[in-house]
Amino acid sequence: MSTAEVIAETRGPVAGRRRLRTLRRSLRYGRVRVGVVLLGLVVLVALIGPLVAPHDPDAVIGLPASAPSGQFPLGTDYLGHDVLSRVLWGGRSVLWMAFSAATLGVALGAAVGLLAAYAGSIADDLLMRGMDVILAFPQIVFVLLFVSLLGPKLGLIVVLVAVAWVPQVARVVRGITSDVVQREYVESAELIGLSRWRILTREVLPNVTTPLMVEYGLRLTWSIALIAAISFLGFGIQPPNADWGLMINENRNILTLQPWPILAPAVCIGVFAIATNLIAEGIGRAIAGVDREGAVR
Amino acid sequence: MVLWILRRALLSLLVLFGVSVLIFLATQALPGDPAVQILGHTATPEQLTELRKQLGLDQSLVDQYVTWLGNVLTGSLGNSLTSPQSVSSLLIDRGLASLALVGASALIAIPLAVLLGSLGAMRRDRPSDHATQGIFLVLTALPEFVIGLGLLILLGTTVFTVLPPVALIPSGGAAFTHPRELALPVMTLVLAVVPYLTRLQRAAMIDVLESDYVQMARLKGLPERTVVRRHALRNSLVPVVQGSALTLIYLTGGIVAIEYLFAYPGLGSALTTAVAGRDLPVVQAIVLLLASVYVVVNLVADLLTVLLVPRLRTRRG
Numbered sequence: 001m002s003t004a005e006v007i008a009e010t011r012g013p014v015a016g017r018r019r020l021r022t023l024r025r026s027l028r029y030g031r032v033r034v035g036v037v038l039l040g041l042v043v044l045v046a047l048i049g050p051l052v053a054p055h056d057p058d059a060v061i062g063l064p065a066s067a068p069s070g071q072f073p074l075g076t077d078y079l080g081h082d083v084l085s086r087v088l089w090g091g092r093s094v095l096w097m098a099f100s101a102a103t104l105g106v107a108l109g110a111a112v113g114l115l116a117a118y119a120g121s122i123a124d125d126l127l128m129r130g131m132d133v134i135l136a137f138p139q140i141v142f143v144l145l146f147v148s149l150l151g152p153k154l155g156l157i158v159v160l161v162a163v164a165w166v167p168q169v170a171r172v173v174r175g176i177t178s179d180v181v182q183r184e185y186v187e188s189a190e191l192i193g194l195s196r197w198r199i200l201t202r203e204v205l206p207n208v209t210t211p212l213m214v215e216y217g218l219r220l221t222w223s224i225a226l227i228a229a230i231s232f233l234g235f236g237i238q239p240p241n242a243d244w245g246l247m248i249n250e251n252r253n254i255l256t257l258q259p260w261p262i263l264a265p266a267v268c269i270g271v272f273a274i275a276t277n278l279i280a281e282g283i284g285r286a287i288a289g290v291d292r293e294g295a296v297r
Numbered sequence: 298m299v300l301w302i303l304r305r306a307l308l309s310l311l312v313l314f315g316v317s318v319l320i321f322l323a324t325q326a327l328p329g330d331p332a333v334q335i336l337g338h339t340a341t342p343e344q345l346t347e348l349r350k351q352l353g354l355d356q357s358l359v360d361q362y363v364t365w366l367g368n369v370l371t372g373s374l375g376n377s378l379t380s381p382q383s384v385s386s387l388l389i390d391r392g393l394a395s396l397a398l399v400g401a402s403a404l405i406a407i408p409l410a411v412l413l414g415s416l417g418a419m420r421r422d423r424p425s426d427h428a429t430q431g432i433f434l435v436l437t438a439l440p441e442f443v444i445g446l447g448l449l450i451l452l453g454t455t456v457f458t459v460l461p462p463v464a465l466i467p468s469g470g471a472a473f474t475h476p477r478e479l480a481l482p483v484m485t486l487v488l489a490v491v492p493y494l495t496r497l498q499r500a501a502m503i504d505v506l507e508s509d510y511v512q513m514a515r516l517k518g519l520p521e522r523t524v525v526r527r528h529a530l531r532n533s534l535v536p537v538v539q540g541s542a543l544t545l546i547y548l549t550g551g552i553v554a555i556e557y558l559f560a561y562p563g564l565g566s567a568l569t570t571a572v573a574g575r576d577l578p579v580v581q582a583i584v585l586l587l588a589s590v591y592v593v594v595n596l597v598a599d600l601l602t603v604l605l606v607p608r609l610r611t612r613r614g
Contacts (some may be wrong), residue, residue: 133316137584138547145580146323225439228443229553233569235573253559255449255455277437
């Protein structure tokens with residue numbers, strides 16, 4: 001069976017409608033609407049920004065650390081680059097890195113969780129103990145450990161951030177799945193001789209998709225934080241590229257002279273993270289009907 | 298019960314073993330020659346051979362791991378590649394400074410969260426509760442270094458210049474004797490963890506306040522304050538034990554960016570420097586220490602929870 005068929009079948013009419021309803025219900029919360037608007041703004045700045053930037057982000061065009069003026073609305077940075085242009089250029093890297101890390105992490109985590117719960121016994125134990133090992137590292141430390149030898153490569157960082165999320169996602173998915181596989185309809189599917197793969201994708205996966213949406217939102221928020229922190233530490237995208245986290249690092253020494261080169265990218269990172277968190281919260285509320293109390297980082 | 302503790306301790310040891318293998322593999326066995334990575338392509342063959350010998354790269358992988366683990370267990374962690382200090386003395390100096398930072402943050406954050414969470418539960422759905430929840434929702438989303446930058450600009454450099462923006466504490470000195478330098482990093486970490494802990498406490502308190510025995514106490518005619526203090530508070534604290542463990546664990550990662558931001562001489566900034574300088578012995582030691590903190594704190598929290606909630610003792614058996 002091709003993957004396209006599997007997807008078409010798992011998104012059967014009932015499950016699909018249920019998911020859509022959850023999303024629509026979550027839009028009733030004011031905070032979700034605020035989140036969607038803010039997220040749209042940040043994505044717009046990151047994608048359209050480079051097209052409308054008034055100056056070349058890598059060109060030294062003014063005195064270092066000059067105050068906002070007509071020519072440079074947010075002033076210039078420690079080398080004399082235009083801050084506004086760098087902010088407009090600097091969103092692309094964190095945007096694609098955060099989205100790909102969250103997507104990859106949730107996909108891998110879901111796969112591990114499903115496998116562990118459905119395979120049971122030894123495979124389950126092995127997989128989940130392996131997850132415990134990854135979980136023992138603070139995420140930023142886990143990423144830095146590999147970066148220390150392999151160097152700051154963006155693709156590597158995306159994969160490492162994704163792997164850092166796998167244990168938590170796998171735990172959530174495994175919890176739900178091991179509940180589901182004991183239900184009667186999975187048993188009956190086994191009795192009529194459906195293959196494991198079909199049972200996993202058709203009977204089990206639809207139960208997991210809604211919680212996974214919340215999980216995706218939370219992982220996205222924390223991927224933004226983690227990736228921004230890594231580039232703030234200087235291990236992400238390298239100069240002379242413009243990047244929000246990197247801008248904060250570069251301009252630390254002129255903070256007392258000019259807060260703008262630091263404040264502007266910090267606000268962008270903050271708004272991005274807040275927006276995705278508001279949306280994730282809202283979807284979580286719409287599913288549970290109540291507060292989702294305390295999620296584990 | 299004893300069996301459960303033994304099993305739990307054994308599992309922790311197993312995780313620690315896995316952690317050590319992963320650290321070893323990540324720093325010494327990945328494709329590419331660490332010696333070349335560290336010294337660069339301009340190094341002479343003699344320098345490379347010397348460094349390979351120092352790192353033990355001339356032995357087989359298993360031999361390397363056994364030697365490395367043996368050294369770690371006996372506390373001889375070797376020398377830093379970039380500074381004359383031995384790794385163990387660096388770990389002690391920086392570790393104590395980080396401990397002061399994490400300890401002070403936890404000591405402020407945990408009681409504050411219990412207070413705020415309980416108040417939130419008692420004033421549930423009133424404007425003050427909604428306002429705090431809204432602020433906390435924003436704070437949980439923000440990366441901790443962005444919170445730190447906000448405080449830094451507000452209190453350290455630009456708006457009010459009341460606190461020192463950089464934590465110039467002599468390495469190895471007692472950090473507690475520099476309260477003004479500690480203020481900004483501690484405030485940042487407190488703001489980063491209080492929202493999560495407060496939500497835990499609020500949820501636990503709401504559960505307890507709706508339970509039968511609290512209703513009973515109310516029906517007896519006890520004033521609400523007494524009900525909360527005498528009957529509800531203690532029972533609502535169990536999730537906070539686990540929450541506090543998670544907070545400590547979160548702080549071990551959170552210190553990395555925050556110490557770098559405030560130039561605080563702790564383990565986090567030492568790790569950043571070591572990664573930038575490819576100082577593998579220091580990276581290995583710090584990462585191993587931080588991961589061990591996770592395993593130990595988790596073990597202690599699980600034991601405490603089982604001691605606090607007797608019914609768990611039989612269930613987990």
